[in-house]
Amino acid sequence: MSNVINILAIESSCDETSAAVVSNGRVLSNHIATQKVHERYGGVVPELASRAHMQNIVPVVDAALKDAHLAKGDITAVAFTQSPGLLGSLLVGACFAKGFAQALQVPLIAVHHMQAHVLAHFIEQQPQFPFLCLTVSGGHTQIVLCRSHLDMEVLGETIDDAAGEAFDKVAKMLGLPYPGGPLVDKYAALGDPLRFKFPLSEMKDYQFSFSGLKTSVLYFMQAQKKTDPDFVANNLNDICASVQHTIIRMLMNKLTKAAKDLNIKHIGIAGGVSANSGLRKAITDAGIQHGWHTYIPRFEYCTDNAAMIGITGYYKYLQGTFTDLSIAPSPRATW
Ligand code: KG4
Ligand code: ZN
Numbered sequence: 001m002s003n004v005i006n007i008l009a010i011e012s013s014c015d016e017t018s019a020a021v022v023s024n025g026r027v028l029s030n031h032i033a034t035q036k037v038h039e040r041y042g043g044v045v046p047e048l049a050s051r052a053h054m055q056n057i058v059p060v061v062d063a064a065l066k067d068a069h070l071a072k073g074d075i076t077a078v079a080f081t082q083s084p085g086l087l088g089s090l091l092v093g094a095c096f097a098k099g100f101a102q103a104l105q106v107p108l109i110a111v112h113h114m115q116a117h118v119l120a121h122f123i124e125q126q127p128q129f130p131f132l133c134l135t136v137s138g139g140h141t142q143i144v145l146c147r148s149h150l151d152m153e154v155l156g157e158t159i160d161d162a163a164g165e166a167f168d169k170v171a172k173m174l175g176l177p178y179p180g181g182p183l184v185d186k187y188a189a190l191g192d193p194l195r196f197k198f199p200l201s202e203m204k205d206y207q208f209s210f211s212g213l214k215t216s217v218l219y220f221m222q223a224q225k226k227t228d229p230d231f232v233a234n235n236l237n238d239i240c241a242s243v244q245h246t247i248i249r250m251l252m253n254k255l256t257k258a259a260k261d262l263n264i265k266h267i268g269i270a271g272g273v274s275a276n277s278g279l280r281k282a283i284t285d286a287g288i289q290h291g292w293h294t295y296i297p298r299f300e301y302c303t304d305n306a307a308m309i310g311i312t313g314y315y316k317y318l319q320g321t322f323t324d325l326s327i328a329p330s331p332r333a334t335w
Pocket of ligand 2: 113117137138271272303304
């Protein structure tokens, strides 16, 4: 028998259907089908997401296997996102993974999506432990202390909106389509980040809050529109730059505090918002200032992808952490 561990990984927690093959910790393929159907609704519609996952899952897995030049019989274990996420979406991936594992008589591995975002760093780099990760996505904002690959602790998180949600909600107010984060990033690059001032929330310890920012941007725009109905169109770049600057300051203030308090020098960002060019620059600059080793995933490993599920599955496989077919997906679950 060969010693190669080929993990087939499935990610379906939100609006990307993704499948990857990870062989001995190396990504052989990573296919992502992005669901365009949500754009016109200004956000993810859960029922439409589940249906799109059902249409996408077989072709996406097929493409991942073909790209990896492997047959079904070469797969050693199947890993899938078990939590957190939209229940209907998770169910599609979970049912597929269970069926596949049962048919092939190979082990099944349940993966926590937020743990996988952190471990996306280990696809191409090897951060040293203790490693501190700011995970910022559409549903979460967390500072995570990693003592080893699978020993992680959430030190603090948002008490309301996630950072990605703040980007998306402000974008929606500005009339931009979903998901607005990448567009805010694009316009921000052309604007003045100090032109408009928005309040920084003052939360205790390593907690975050972004709902106040959303409200202050809303009131600010309402007031400005009274004197200039075209205020948004005339100032789009500066509004985006100022909002992005505020979100990044809030994130970096807490990350820097945690790094100092715990005296950790290996620091990374992960999750969809880590694709943001302003945040990528901010952590790089902070690294130079504070003498950190900084880690930023490649773009395709920032937003939702199955490669990160596969790498997490690989570490769980090495640890012998498997699950049986009775496991159910969960919209919310702690690690
Ligand atoms: O990790 P992810 O793909 O899905 C979740 O698990 O939520 O993150 C998606 C989030 C969305 O809110 C999206 O607007 C945001 O990441 N995002 C960005 C950028 N690219 C994606 N936010 C700001 N700047 C970007 N370049
Ligand atoms: Zn995610």
